[in-house]
Amino acid sequence: MSFHLPEHGISDAAMIAAIVIFATVGDILIAAAMRGIGDLDDIRACSGLGGAIGAVLGSGRFLFGVFFMALSFFSLLFALSHADLSLVAPASASLTFVTNAVAAKVFLKENVDRRRWVAALFVCAGVALMAL
Amino acid sequence: MTFRRYLVLAVVALTAPFGDTLLSLGMKRVGPVSFDHLGTLIHAVATPDILLGIALLICFFASYLASLSWADLTYVLPATSIGNVIVALLARFCLNEQISPWRWVGILLITAGVGFVTQGPSYTEVNEACPVSGTEVSQP
Numbered sequence: 001m002s003f004h005l006p007e008h009g010i011s012d013a014a015m016i017a018a019i020v021i022f023a024t025v026g027d028i029l030i031a032a033a034m035r036g037i038g039d040l041d042d043i044r045a046c047s048g049l050g051g052a053i054g055a056v057l058g059s060g061r062f063l064f065g066v067f068f069m070a071l072s073f074f075s076l077l078f079a080l081s082h083a084d085l086s087l088v089a090p091a092s093a094s095l096t097f098v099t100n101a102v103a104a105k106v107f108l109k110e111n112v113d114r115r116r117w118v119a120a121l122f123v124c125a126g127v128a129l130m131a132l
Numbered sequence: 133m134t135f136r137r138y139l140v141l142a143v144v145a146l147t148a149p150f151g152d153t154l155l156s157l158g159m160k161r162v163g164p165v166s167f168d169h170l171g172t173l174i175h176a177v178a179t180p181d182i183l184l185g186i187a188l189l190i191c192f193f194a195s196y197l198a199s200l201s202w203a204d205l206t207y208v209l210p211a212t213s214i215g216n217v218i219v220a221l222l223a224r225f226c227l228n229e230q231i232s233p234w235r236w237v238g239i240l241l242i243t244a245g246v247g248f249v250t251q252g253p254s255y256t257e258v259n260e261a262c263p264v265s266g267t268e269v270s271q272p
Binding site (some may be wrong): 018027028030033034035037038039040041056074076077078080081082083089093096097100103104105108109110111112115116118119120121122123124126127128129130 | 152153155156159160162163164165173176197198200201202204205206207209210213216220232234235237239240241242243244245246248249251252253256
C-alpha cells in the first residue's frame with residue numbers, strides 16, 4: 001500500500017502561509033510607521049497634501065512595509081492562478097486577522113483587550129464561513 | 133471618531149473586496165502562472181480587470197494609511213471587515229446569488245465582530261518609546 005502526501009493541499013497551505021506572513025509583517029511595519037508619523041489630517045492641515053505624502057514616503061519603515069505588502073500581493077496573484085479565490089481569499093484574510101492581533105499586541109503594544117480578541121476571532125470565523 | 137473618519141473606514145471596507153474580486157477575475161483570464169514564467173505576472177498587470185482592481189486597491193491603500201494614522205491596526209482591520217458582508221448582500225439581492233446557511237452565519241459573526249470592536253476605543257495612547265521604531269510617539 002503506498003502513501004501519497006496531499007501535495008495539492010500542502011502547496012495551497014504554503015501559498016496561503018506566504019500571503020499571511022508577508023501581509024502581517026507589512027501591516028505591522030506600516031502601522032508602526034503611521035503611528036510614528038502621527039495623524040495625517042493634522043499634517044495635511046499644517047503642510048498640505050504634499051507634506052503628508054512626503055512624511056509617509058520619507059519613512060523607512062513604511063517603505064519596508066510596502067515591500068512586504070508587495071510580496072504578499074504577488075503571492076496572492078500567484079496563489080489565485082493555482083487555487084480558487086473561495087479558498088485563498090477567505091483563508092488568508094481570516095488567518096491574517098489573528099496573526100495581526102497577536103503581532104499588534106507584541107510589537108505595537110496595542111491594547112488588544114477582550115473586546116478586540118472576540119472581534120478578531122468572530123471576524124476570522126465569519127470570513128472563513130463566508131467561503132462555504 | 134468623526135463622521136468623516138467613519139467614511140474613510142467605509143472606503144477601506146468597500147474597495148478591498150471589490151479590488152480583490154477584480155484581481156481574481158483578471159487572473160482567471162490570464163490562466164495559471166508557473167515559476168518558470170513569473171514575468172507573466174508583470175504582463176497580467178496590463179489587463180483591464182487587473183488595472184481596475186489595482187486602482188481600487190490604491191484607493192484602499194491610501195484610505196487604509198489615513199485610518200492607521202488615527203486608529204489602531206486591531207481596530208481598523210475588524211471594523212472594515214464589514215465590506216465582506218456588504219459584497220455578499222449585494223450578490224444576494226442584486227445578482228440573486230444564493231447564500232448558504234453557513235454563509236449567513238459568517239455574515240452574522242462578522243457583523244457581531246464589527247459591532248464589538250467599534251464600541252470600544254479606536255486608538256491606544258503609547259507613552260513609551262515605540263518598540264518597532266525606537267522613536268517617541270507624539271501625543272495629540
